[in-house]
Amino acid sequence: MTTSTGHPTPSDDAESVFERAYRLIETELGGRRLPPEPRTWLDDLARTRRYKTALITAVWNTCFPSGVVEACRVVEAVYPYLDPDGLCTDAALTAAWNVLEPDAHTWPEQLQDERRRFTSKCLDRALAEANTAVTDHA
Incomplete structure (x- = not known):
């Protein structure tokens, strides 16, 4: 029969049950954590598709395109010019405006100035809505 002695550690309220279980496994069994599975190009493709779908919906709801096809064209024009955080840049606004x-x-x-400011507000609102939709379902 194998016995193990555990030394009680101060309870850390920030530590989740999952973290405690891993710590016990590491301590009692000498185990080690597996690294997270590496991301593949398919994961990136799925995330991009999810984001573009959410952005098309948001553009359709907030930017008043003439139809879904135009909303898709706006997203395809804007997407390459977004900053790394998914926020609007001047180039993205120009692409949407065109x-x-x-x-x-x-x-x-x-x-032109009034309509461009209006388009900028609509695009910012659509991007925020898409970013929230993707974050909520991730």
Whole structure:
């Protein structure tokens, strides 16, 4: 019969049950944790698809495109210009603006400025909505 003695450690309320179980396994059985499984290109593809789908839905709901096809075109135009945190850049706004308002160059400058600010707010709201949707379902 094998016995083991455990030395009580002060309880750490921040430690989860999962962490405690791992610590016990490491201590009692001499085990070690397995590293997390490496990410594959398929994981990245699935995450990108999930994000683009959420962004298309958000653009459709907030940016007032003429249809779902135009919402898809906006997302495809904007996506490469997003910053690493998924936030809007000036290049992304310009890409969205070119899809949503293709004839804006014929408008008076004041109207262009107003509509561009409106598009910027709509795009920021759509990106925030998509980022939240992806984070909630991750």
